[in-house]
Amino acid sequence: MTNPTVLHLHSRHTVGAVSPLIFGGFLEHLGRSIYEGVYDPGSVHADADGMRTDVIEALRELGLTVVRYPGGNFASGYHWQDGVGPKEARPRTRELAWQSIEPNTFGTDEFIKLCRKLDWQPMLAVNLGTGTPEEARDWVEYCNCEAGTRHADMRAANGAAEPYGVPTWCLGNEMDGPWQLGHVPAEQYAIRASQAAKMMKDCDRSIETVACGSSAPTMPTFPEWDRTVLESLGGLADYVSLHRYVGNPDDNPAEYLALSSSIDAQIEAVDACARYVQAKRRSPGRAYLCFDEWNVWYRARGGAHSDGRGKVAPALLEERYNLEDALVVAMFLMSFIRHADSVRIANLAQLVNVIGPVLTQGDELLRQSIFHAFRMVSSRRTGVSLRGAVEGPTYESERYGNVPFLDHAAIIDGSKLHVFAINRQLDDHMPLTVAFADHAIARVLSSEILHADLKAENTFEHPDEVRAIPFDGWSADGNANATMPPHSLVATTFELA
Numbered sequence: 125m126t127n128p129t130v131l132h133l134h135s136r137h138t139v140g141a142v143s144p145l146i147f148g149g150f151l152e153h154l155g156r157s158i159y160e161g162v163y164d165p166g167s168v169h170a171d172a173d174g175m176r177t178d179v180i181e182a183l184r185e186l187g188l189t190v191v192r193y194p195g196g197n198f199a200s201g202y203h204w205q206d207g208v209g210p211k212e213a214r215p216r217t218r219e220l221a222w223q224s225i226e227p228n229t230f231g232t233d234e235f236i237k238l239c240r241k242l243d244w245q246p247m248l249a250v251n252l253g254t255g256t257p258e259e260a261r262d263w264v265e266y267c268n269c270e271a272g273t274r275h276a277d278m279r280a281a282n283g284a285a286e287p288y289g290v291p292t293w294c295l296g297n298e299m300d301g302p303w304q305l306g307h308v309p310a311e312q313y314a315i316r317a318s319q320a321a322k323m324m325k326d327c328d329r330s331i332e333t334v335a336c337g338s339s340a341p342t343m344p345t346f347p348e349w350d351r352t353v354l355e356s357l358g359g360l361a362d363y364v365s366l367h368r369y370v371g372n373p374d375d376n377p378a379e380y381l382a383l384s385s386s387i388d389a390q391i392e393a394v395d396a397c398a399r400y401v402q403a404k405r406r407s408p409g410r411a412y413l414c415f416d417e418w419n420v421w422y423r424a425r426g427g428a429h430s431d432g433r434g435k436v437a438p439a440l441l442e443e444r445y446n447l448e449d450a451l452v453v454a455m456f457l458m459s460f461i462r463h464a465d466s467v468r469i470a471n472l473a474q475l476v477n478v479i480g481p482v483l484t485q486g487d488e489l490l491r492q493s494i495f496h497a498f499r500m501v502s503s504r505r506t507g508v509s510l511r512g513a514v515e516g517p518t519y520e521s522e523r524y525g526n527v528p529f530l531d532h533a534a535i536i537d538g539s540k541l542h543v544f545a546i547n548r549q550l551d552d553h554m555p556l557t558v559a560f561a562d563h564a565i566a567r568v569l570s571s572e573i574l575h576a577d578l579k580a581e582n583t584f585e586h587p588d589e590v591r592a593i594p595f596d597g598w599s600a601d602g603n604a605n606a607t608m609p610p611h612s613l614v615a616t617t618f619e620l621a
């Protein structure tokens with residue numbers, strides 16, 4: 125047992141309202157994400173639209189608010205018109221990002237149907253790799269304009285008389301990366317993106333756009349790329365994207381669990397670019413952050429994991445997650461909550477089979493460890509983020525400096541207080557006090573814990589090795605006190621007096 129840790133909170137020390145859109149997801153035409161994932165007309169679970177109802181029900185539990193589609197790297201070679209109209213007339217296409225065959229039996233209209241079933245806000249990524257700004261504009265017309273002109277009439281002819289009203293559009297994907305189809309330097313991307321954004325917004329003035337920021341903070345052009353793109357796009361970019369995939373390739377859990385400060389640093393660097401550009405432009409508004417790809421991904425990466433070998437729905441990027449990965453997934457969400465004043469959208473990449481919280485195998489479905497971590501936070505998301513102060517023991521990490529054993533986030537919602545806590549210690553329990561300066565903590569409304577062996581993972585044979593269970597370890601008498609097991613996540617809703 126280490127010395128006690130105290131998390132100090134005050135209702136006036138606020139960061140900002142937590143955007144519900146930080147609990148988003150991502151579906152790409154990649155591997156078995158769409159086909160055999162959400163869409164599988166041959167499955168015993170298929171509904172009348174060919175969607176897998178078991179997958180839908182599992183994803184519903186995550187409380188996702190917004191879902192990005194159709195890629196990812198796929199987006200940079202995708203021509204949206206291939207995926208609309210009568211299915212028998214849609215072309216089979218050779219897919220270059222993942223070396224697969226794309227049957228195009230799932231496209232814009234099917235994605236919107238899926239969004240309607242799950243109450244997701246759709247978010248579309250246009251092709252700025254091999255596509256033209258005009259093609260992007262036409263897609264906005266197809267989705268968002270009243271019937272009466274060519275592309276809107278196509279939508280009506282395909283069965284949707286009313287516009288879809290897609291509010292958020294990504295201006296390409298990871299255009300800073302040499303692996304991206306149509307990759308260009310920042311200045312050239314910015315010209316392409318400005319042309320597209322202008323026409324897209326001319327078509328529907330209500331839409332918001334997301335400019336491609338750096339695809340990782342390790343990119344040699346980070347953060348210069350972000351500054352250049354934002355400066356050049358000016359008011360045409362409502363958001364700038366951030367991407368981040370992390371892992372534990374050296375099997376060093378203490379180091380792995382320390383990485384949350386580097387997520388904070390990434391957010392703060394890109395936000396600094398956005399604020400710099402705002403100042404330079406003398407603008408009343410700035411671009412907000414859209415963390416539209418994030419997750420743990422390091423095992424099923426590269427080589428055979430990324431090469432579809434000319435197949436439809438090959439098994440690609442099928443990462444299996446353990447408890448330590450679930451803690452890191454919670455850390456991402458907690459960092460977004462701590463930066464509620466800048467991070468407005470975030471998308472867990474991805475949702476099903478491909479680096480996903482949900483796996484399918486034939487007619488079976490499995491919830492991976494990260495599923496439970498995401499749900500624990502997502503189900504306590506409403507309110508205003510509080511800036512906490514931690515008093516307690518720390519440790520030295522190799523890459524991230526001095527790190528408190530406690531990782532935390534807190535949200536106040538009227539008389540409710542949501543607290544998320546991770547004990548990063550590998551072997552020791554942590555005595556934790558939540559001290560709320562200007563209110564007494566009256567009682568616990570709900571509390572859950574995620575705790576297992578660090579390397580424990582759920583499998584189809586043993587699906588419940590890592591799952592959240594009720595936590596009854598709190599005592600609340602003004603402050604709240606508990607002892608957290610090593611390497612655990614506790615998510616709690618308190619009632620304030």
Ligand code: AHR
Pocket residue numbers: 152195196197198297298417473474
């Ligand atoms: O999510 C998997 C891939 O990771 C996406 O297609 C790409 O944008 C990123 O590099």
